[in-house]
Amino acid sequence: MEVRYSIRAPRDRVFRAWTDPEELKQWWGPGEFTTPVAQIDLRPGGSYLLVMQPGHGDALRVVGTYRQIEPPSRLVYTWRWDTPWSDGSESIVTVDFIGRGQETEVVVLHEGLGPEGEDPYRQGWEGGLQKLAASIGKGVTHG
Secondary structure: OEEEEEEOOOHHHHHHHHHOHHHHHHHOOOOOOEEEEEEEOOOOOOEEEEEEEOOOOOOEEEEEEEEEEEOOOEEEEEEEEOOOOOOOOOEEEEEEEEEEOOEEEEEEEEEOOOOOOOHHHHHHHHHHHHHHHHHHOOEEEOO
16 A cells, blocks of 8 residues: 655755654544554664554554654555454554755555555545644645
């Protein structure tokens, strides 16, 4: 599943918003989700933990390991739900930050999704990217 989104901000700024825990807390997650916890060990082999709180209900925890870090152009990391309902399977997220002058096209490729399919992930990524654009620039979705 691939999501593309252009943000009116330089790519080093967008990359920083994606990799700095305090900035990530400001936008991560779709819609009414907040992110009270963002822990990042930004190095190959380093781990991350994101705790997403929906408007109502239990928090969702996502954990993973960074596989590739190329500031400010690319991140590759594993994604695993750390929740009671998870089967423990991992998927892979590749995020490319493509500079286009004062704009950055963010391309999220999320591979190896489970039986829940692409739709919840697509909605989540699109919603989160809209919040990212609102926090640091303006944005437009591209498929």
